[in-house]
Amino acid sequence: MLNFDAERFLRIESGALALARPLQQLVGELLDGGARNLFFLGAGGAGRLMEPAAQLIARNGDFPVHLENAAELVAMGSANLGPQSIVVIPSLSGTTREAVAVLEYAQERGAKVIALTAHADSPVAQQADVAFTAFAEDDTSSESFYLQSLVIALALLNRLGRFDGFEAALAELEQLPRLLLGVKEAFEPTAAAIAESIRDDDYHIVTGAGPSWTEAWYYGTCILEEMQWIRTRPIHASDFFHGTLELVEPGVSVLLFKGEDASRPLAERVERWVPSVTDRLTVIDTADFDLPGISPEIRALIPHVLIATVLERVSAHLEVLRDHPLTTRRYYRRIDY
Structure with a gap:
């Protein structure tokens, strides 16, 4: 294939799915701790990639989920964002100014911030309450973020009793990279x-x-x-x-x-x-x-x-x-x- 490294692709997408169990565990802990809503707050394309996961949750359960433009939320605020909010911020570089700003804004309001980044030493990863790092680059990041957010959505629905097939789904998803x-x-x-x-x-x-x-x-x-x-x-x-x-x-x-x-x-x-x-x-x-x-x-x-x-x-x-x-x-x- 033109300009393509197959082994690199497999490593990157398998790395994203390797986060499935830790993500599942964290989602459960946050729900047990009283979380009442979920915000996907990314900037630009990374934020838009969260849309399918947000819609999956909204259409299959009654747990409030918000897909917001990060910069606009900082500018205009949200009465729904607070100490019982889970905030997921995807950022490939972990340096995007809007991502850093919305992270700080969410933490100031007491929300628990989860970062999904490709670089553990980036500002977004370092400042988040919990950071998940799966290395990726522009040509592989879409699938990586799509899969990580899908796992979050399925884990949440499973924990709420709205999706019984999490284990079977994860077994199938783990086949996807190849x-x-x-x-x-x-x-x-x-x-x-x-x-x-x-x-x-x-x-x-x-x-x-x-x-x-x-x-x-x-x-x-x-x-x-x-x-x-x-x-x-x-x-x-x-x-x-x-x-x-x-x-x-x-x-x-x-x-x-x-x-x-x-x-x-x-x-x-x-x-x-x-x-x-x-x-x-x-x-x-x-x-x-x-x-x-x-x-x-x-x-x-x-x-x-x-x-x-x-x-x-x-x-x-x-x-x-x-x-x-x-x-x-x-x-x-x-x-x-």
């Missing part, structure tokens, strides 16, 4: 073809529903925009027909991500309509991926993980075809105002 590697290998020719197809586009509409929507937003914003300087319009599939459809013209590229969860019909509606206007529809469907040993129930929980792992292969080809390394930035040194 299965994801197999998915990448099988997808490599498709990834190369997609990259070739979109290499010259300067604009994409990116859409999906359910957990796949989170990855649609993330890929459009944090990869195509931030790392390739390509304009995108991420839009939830259920909102596609409430405005964005008017932007579709012949030749406009639409990227559609489909999972195997209950939101699938929302994506299928977009899939049926778009070809009536443009022939530039690219569909990534997790149902096409071979995952031996993974049950339909778990497949429905991980479309964002699967789509992230194959999009990494698209990006690896895209940066070469466009002669634009994913690490190239314009303005990062100019945003500390």
